[in-house]
Amino acid sequence: MSNETIGSVSCEACGVSADVAQTKRGKGRYLYTRCPECGTDQRTGKAVQTRLWHSTVWREGKKPLSPPPNVSERQEQPEKEPKQELEDFLPTTEKEPIAEEKKNFGVLKTIATVAGLGLVVVAASLKGA
Numbered sequence: 001m002s003n004e005t006i007g008s009v010s011c012e013a014c015g016v017s018a019d020v021a022q023t024k025r026g027k028g029r030y031l032y033t034r035c036p037e038c039g040t041d042q043r044t045g046k047a048v049q050t051r052l053w054h055s056t057v058w059r060e061g062k063k064p065l066s067p068p069p070n071v072s073e074r075q076e077q078p079e080k081e082p083k084q085e086l087e088d089f090l091p092t093t094e095k096e097p098i099a100e101e102k103k104n105f106g107v108l109k110t111i112a113t114v115a116g117l118g119l120v121v122v123a124a125s126l127k128g129a
Helices: 046-055 092-128
Strands: 005-010 017-022 031-035 039-041
Touching: 005 046, 031 046
Parallel strands: none
Antiparallel strands: 005 017, 017 031, 031 039
């Protein structure tokens, strides 16, 4: 038997309206969701519990027994930083030499490969002699 639905919230995974319930046993009294598309989500992490506590639309006359123990006073929104490339951190004068070094490394790899193949051919001919 499942716990009583006390509210609803948009499912974090698919966006469908999910039922919110609260556990009645245990130390945590954590909130959890039942999404018709994704199923039950019983994660107890701080970010999930804080989102549920602050984003749930509580049903009339239905309040949670108590906030989960790890809920923040305010809903924390992690700041997303734009993805930056390594070259963005280098001074502009150093960008060109790095491109040149990559080109030189490619040439060195080719020379090493050809030399290695040459050694294999020489070793095979000596073995057969």
